[in-house]
Amino acid sequence: MSRSANENSHRKPVILLMVDTLMDVTLQKALENEQAPAFQFLIEKGQYFPDIVTAFPTMSVNVDTCLLTGTYPDQHNLPGLVWFDKEENRLINYGSSFPECRKLGIHQTLEDAFFNLNNKHINHDVETIHETLWEQELESTSINALVFRGNNNRYYHFPLWMKWFGRMNDNLAVKGPEGFTYGRFSKYISSRQYQRFWQRFGFNNTFSTQELIHLIQKNKVSPFTIVYLPDLDKWIHKHGRMFTKGIEKVDHQLQKVLNSFDSWEEALEKYTWIILGDNGQAWVDPDKQKALVDLRNIFNDFKIMKLNKGVMPDDQIILGVNERMTFLYTLDSENLPVSDFVPYLEKDERIDMIAWKNDGWIEVRSGVQKGKLKFRPDGNYKDDYDQEWSIEGDTGLLDMHLDNQHLTYGEYPDTLARISSSLNSHEGDYLIASVKPGYEFIGESSPTHVGGASHGGLHAQDSLIPMIVTGTDTSPQHLRMIDLKEWMLSMILHDQPS
Numbered sequence: 001m002s003r004s005a006n007e008n009s010h011r012k013p014v015i016l017l018m019v020d021t022l023m024d025v026t027l028q029k030a031l032e033n034e035q036a037p038a039f040q041f042l043i044e045k046g047q048y049f050p051d052i053v054t055a056f057p058t059m060s061v062n063v064d065t066c067l068l069t070g071t072y073p074d075q076h077n078l079p080g081l082v083w084f085d086k087e088e089n090r091l092i093n094y095g096s097s098f099p100e101c102r103k104l105g106i107h108q109t110l111e112d113a114f115f116n117l118n119n120k121h122i123n124h125d126v127e128t129i130h131e132t133l134w135e136q137e138l139e140s141t142s143i144n145a146l147v148f149r150g151n152n153n154r155y156y157h158f159p160l161w162m163k164w165f166g167r168m169n170d171n172l173a174v175k176g177p178e179g180f181t182y183g184r185f186s187k188y189i190s191s192r193q194y195q196r197f198w199q200r201f202g203f204n205n206t207f208s209t210q211e212l213i214h215l216i217q218k219n220k221v222s223p224f225t226i227v228y229l230p231d232l233d234k235w236i237h238k239h240g241r242m243f244t245k246g247i248e249k250v251d252h253q254l255q256k257v258l259n260s261f262d263s264w265e266e267a268l269e270k271y272t273w274i275i276l277g278d279n280g281q282a283w284v285d286p287d288k289q290k291a292l293v294d295l296r297n298i299f300n301d302f303k304i305m306k307l308n309k310g311v312m313p314d315d316q317i318i319l320g321v322n323e324r325m326t327f328l329y330t331l332d333s334e335n336l337p338v339s340d341f342v343p344y345l346e347k348d349e350r351i352d353m354i355a356w357k358n359d360g361w362i363e364v365r366s367g368v369q370k371g372k373l374k375f376r377p378d379g380n381y382k383d384d385y386d387q388e389w390s391i392e393g394d395t396g397l398l399d400m401h402l403d404n405q406h407l408t409y410g411e412y413p414d415t416l417a418r419i420s421s422s423l424n425s426h427e428g429d430y431l432i433a434s435v436k437p438g439y440e441f442i443g444e445s446s447p448t449h450v451g452g453a454s455h456g457g458l459h460a461q462d463s464l465i466p467m468i469v470t471g472t473d474t475s476p477q478h479l480r481m482i483d484l485k486e487w488m489l490s491m492i493l494h495d496q497p498s
């Protein structure tokens with residue numbers, strides 16, 4: 001089926017540029033330093049929202065699935081970058097670090113990232129924005145996003161080494177949208193022409209924007225396009241939260257996109273632009289001993305599953321480390337319930353949240369301060385997002401404030417819904433924990449970012465991201481990642497004043 005891109009000219013196509021780890025604090029500093037003229041232009045001509053609440057764990061695959069489906073992981077079922085699949089009895093890892101993936105098996109990691117993530121792991125009971133638009137007979141495009149489930153069979157072109165060593169197969173389909181770029185494996189512009197863009201297999205800002213510019217110049221922009229810019233994440237990990245040079249480089253790519261029009265104003269006349277972060281990052285202490293919370297040391301009384309062996313008969317614990325957050329699974333919930341792990345974690349004052357399910361409630365503890373807190377959905381307290389909760393115990397553990405029946409959040413945005421969604425994101429007996437800014441969890445072969453920055457955690461530094469939007473006076477119902485899908489659909493499907 002062919003669907004024309006601009007058949008309804010009164011509807012302005014929406015181009016969403018997702019800048020991994022765009023943060024308000026870095027952006028403001030770069031604007032002050034006059035390092036970001038394109039950002040400056042878009043902010044002046046549009047609306048700026050500095051604090052959108054993103055999903056937990058604050059990892060791109062989970063966040064992107066929240067954006068596309070408008071749901072938290074309790075509904076979309078993609079728990080994070082690393083998680084244990086009870087049905088298949090194995091750890092899933094979409095690519096946290098090369099040593100970790102090598103131990104789990106290169107073929108398995110590639111198969112999970114290239115195929116299973118979109119074809120299998122995202123719940124089929126929820127719809128991505130690509131699928132919703134398809135039902136409305138509207139085309140959409142995904143450029144370099146990791147999450148892209150759509151209605152069309154798409155095929156990758158794997159290089160020979162991946163066919164030989166990774167046992168990857170060109171004949172297997174992945175479900176994607178009509179317009180589809182996935183690094184050098186599926187693309188528009190030819191390899192010969194753009195050899196120099198192949199760093200990280202085409203998953204870089206330059207290639208992402210080149211593909212978008214190609215579609216703009218050919219007048220083939222879909223009613224909805226998402227373009228993923230991955231590089232800033234890596235720079236902030238390495239150089240820290242205030243690396244404004246990273247914003248300057250991203251701005252340079254934005255300028256190239258705007259320069260592909262006769263004028264920057266023309267870009268705004270033709271398209272609605274959304275520039276969005278996906279997760280923030282919290283600073284990490286430069287002292288390695290302090291910075292890294294090694295779960296193997298904390299749980300050295302127990303037998304932890306080894307990555308290269310998989311689940312063995314005498315294993316007791318599995319670590320699902322997502323940088324500043326971790327899942328902790330018990331393999332014997334009868335004799336070793338997850339509540340037995342809590343005293344070990346509570347002893348460490350770097351751990352700011354420990355939560356698990358207990359008899360219809362969610363229990364919360366912290367290494368930062370003593371006390372007990374439990375909560376469950378439905379009850380007398382209403383939060384800023386119109387969600388109702390029953391709460392008992394020390395609300396200070398999660399920096400929450402009760403005023404009559406009203407509940408407000410402090411350092412941990414939308415914390416009850418996000419903790420609850422993570423504890424209900426997949427099958428299995430597990431608890432979840434996060435660390436304060438300054439620290440990150442490690443297990444076997446985990447990536448580390450000592451003296452830089454990291455994410456995954458529940459804290460505001462990981463959880464708040466900015467958004468710039470041009471061409472509309474409307475705003476989402478709430479300023480959360482899960483509220484953007486409905487809002488974007490309303491812009492794409494309904495007439496916009498030009």
Ligand SMILES: [Zn+2]
Nearest residue numbers: 233234237455
């Ligand atoms: Zn990252």
